[in-house]
Amino acid sequence: MSLLDVRDLTVTYAGGAAAVRGVGLRLEAGRKLGIAGESGCGKSTLALALLRLLPPGTRVTGEILLDGEDVLTMKWGRVRAVRWAGASIVFQGAMHSLNAVHRVGDQIAEPILLHGKATPAGARRKTGELLEQVGLPAARAGAYPHELSGGQRQRVMIAMALACDPRLIVADEPTTALDVMVQAQILRLIEQLVAEQDLGLIMISHDLAVLADTCDRLAVMYAGRVVEEGPARQVYEDARHPYAQALSAAFPRIGDPASRFAPRGLAGDPPDPAAVPPGCAFHPRCPVALESCATQDQVLRDAGAHRRAACVRVAGEPAPEPDDFEEARRAAP
Numbered sequence: 517m518s519l520l521d522v523r524d525l526t527v528t529y530a531g532g533a534a535a536v537r538g539v540g541l542r543l544e545a546g547r548k549l550g551i552a553g554e555s556g557c558g559k560s561t562l563a564l565a566l567l568r569l570l571p572p573g574t575r576v577t578g579e580i581l582l583d584g585e586d587v588l589t590m591k592w593g594r595v596r597a598v599r600w601a602g603a604s605i606v607f608q609g610a611m612h613s614l615n616a617v618h619r620v621g622d623q624i625a626e627p628i629l630l631h632g633k634a635t636p637a638g639a640r641r642k643t644g645e646l647l648e649q650v651g652l653p654a655a656r657a658g659a660y661p662h663e664l665s666g667g668q669r670q671r672v673m674i675a676m677a678l679a680c681d682p683r684l685i686v687a688d689e690p691t692t693a694l695d696v697m698v699q700a701q702i703l704r705l706i707e708q709l710v711a712e713q714d715l716g717l718i719m720i721s722h723d724l725a726v727l728a729d730t731c732d733r734l735a736v737m738y739a740g741r742v743v744e745e746g747p748a749r750q751v752y753e754d755a756r757h758p759y760a761q762a763l764s765a766a767f768p769r770i771g772d773p774a775s776r777f778a779p780r781g782l783a784g785d786p787p788d789p790a791a792v793p794p795g796c797a798f799h800p801r802c803p804v805a806l807e808s809c810a811t812q813d814q815v816l817r818d819a820g821a822h823r824r825a826a827c828v829r830v831a832g833e834p835a836p837e838p839d840d841f842e843e844a845r846r847a848a849p
């Protein structure tokens with residue numbers, strides 16, 4: 517059984533159109549899945565749906581199986597128990613996520629106490645341990661958010677996410693607001709914690725290069741759908757879907773200094789969920805679209821080598837579910 521198994525997930529905001537449309541994803545413990553796409557493609561909506569954090573009135577259909585239990589059909593009491601202890605989320609911009617008037621130690625201890633995981637003295641001890649685990653002195657528990665640097669605040673957010681020993685961490689643009697050096701430190705910290713604690717990680721970013729460097733697998737979203745999914749490095753270096761190719765070309769290649777000077781952008785913007793073009797949603801921006809792309813919707817197809825892509829140029833069989841890449845990996849001699 518997978519740690520996380522998302523099936524045919526569709527999210528429609530109240531009075532709006534579907535921001536996530538029929539997404540299927542799978543994640544095993546100890547593995548890292550990156551979700552990429554331009555602004556507005558539905559990445560954050562997907563992340564919020566995983567923890568039932570969407571605003572009231574939002575319609576969500578499909579299944580989100582966390583350790584086999586469907587988050588979407590849980591009673592609220594169970595949802596509250598699962599948040600922090602089953603899965604927790606790290607948002608971008610820690611300054612806005614932390615409460616400015618409370619010491620960071622108290623904020624880390626709060627979910628521990630709320631979940632009855634320790635006595636106040638035990639929670640204080642655990643808070644110190646968590647701070648040290650994320651590379652901060654335990655004494656920083658007494659600091660207020662404004663007394664910490666951006667990188668230190670993001671470390672506090674990670675400590676908070678780990679407070680109740682979750683099995684899954686969802687990190688939504690965890691390093692976007694940080695400078696490059698601090699970003700690299702935070703990414704290495706996340707990688708180290710995932711490996712040490714056998715966590716599952718979903719990392720969301722518009723930056724394909726960062727995800728390719730950090731994650732095992734990569735899903736590229738466009739207009740609320742996954743348009744390509746597969747082993748991270750292969751998707752980044754040799755994408756099959758024209759959108760994933762364009763997104764990848766927009767970032768400098770790791771280890772290829774020449775590409776730093778020739779990143780290629782993608783003209784236009786992703787569609788508003790209320791005005792998704794018919795056929796393949798990407799066709800108006802696609803440099804290799806065929807006439808049929810304007811009318812024929814594309815489903816994810818098996819693109820070989822444990823990859824799926826939703827493009828008319830990919831000839832494989834329809835593959836709505838991610839393939840058992842992990843099983844294949846485990847079975848390999």
Ligand SMILES: Nc1ncnc2c1ncn2[C@@H]1O[C@H](COP(=O)(O)OP(=O)(O)OP(=O)(O)O)[C@@H](O)[C@H]1O
Pocket residue numbers: 529530532535553554555556557558559560561562571722788789
């Ligand atoms: N609370 C909301 N009510 C209505 N529409 C929303 C709401 N939140 C997001 N949307 C819409 O849903 C779509 C997907 O937004 P979402 O934030 O999930 O995308 P994203 O890929 O995470 O973008 P970003 O990187 O900018 O956060 C957008 O068109 C957005 O305007």
